[in-house]
Amino acid sequence: MEFIETKLKGAYIIDIKPITDERGFFSRSYCSDEFKEYKLNTNAVQNNISFNEKKGTLRGMHMQKAPFEETKLVRCTRGSIYDVIVDMRAGSETYKQWIGVELTADNYRMLYVPEGFAHGFITLEDRTDVSYQVTQFYTPGFEQCFRWDDPSFDIKWPIEPVVISAKDQSHLLINDGVGEPNI
Known part of the structure; x- marks a missing residue:
């Protein structure tokens, strides 16, 4: 695998390195030894699947608060997504900065x-x-959510959303009282 560090410290894009022949290819999509070389969390306790019927379905922005913070390893297994993360670590040099990455079933990224x-x-x-693999079990009461269109982040989504849950639409903007994360 190839680990590409992003501008957000600790966040990586991971590409597979396929070994090809007439049958197709073989590649690892996870190896704890390789993840440990980059000091990445290898303690996955759960694997989640999100099925999305319609193009333009938006989910987010979600995280869990202390002491149940989670690491995720995200991959698109059918179709394609524009995956976005925002650094919400208070005191981080890249606090409130974001990156977006296109993950597709075809690019295996x-x-x-x-x-x-x-x-x-x-x-x-x-x-x-x-x-996506996660390193913590979901713990009700410890989820922290932010609006997908919060101007504090200024995320540039590639298309307009057409499906958003009522819950994701109802999150407050940071300046309207959601407050800073206590992480």
Whole structure:
């Protein structure tokens, strides 16, 4: 695998290195030894699948608060998404900065999302599946959410959302009282 560090310290784009022959290819999509070389969390406790019926489905921006912060390893297994993370680590040099990465079933690319980052995505195709490993179990009452269109982040989504849950639409803007994360 190739680990490409992003401008957000601790966040990586991970590309596979396929070994090809007449059958197709073989590649690792996870190796704890390689992840440990980059000092990445290898303690996945759960794997989640998100199925999204419509292009333009937006999910996010979500994270969990202390003491249940989670690391995610995100991959699109069918269709395509624009995956976004925002650094919400108070005191970080890149606090409130974001990156977006196109993950597709065809490019096999993954995004490593460290603790302290809000995460969300928008689907670029109908019938898109997203799979992600997480290092913590979901803990009700410790989720922290931010608006996908919060001007504090100024995320440039590639398309307009057409499907957003009522819950994701109802999150307050940081300046309207959601406050700073206590991470």
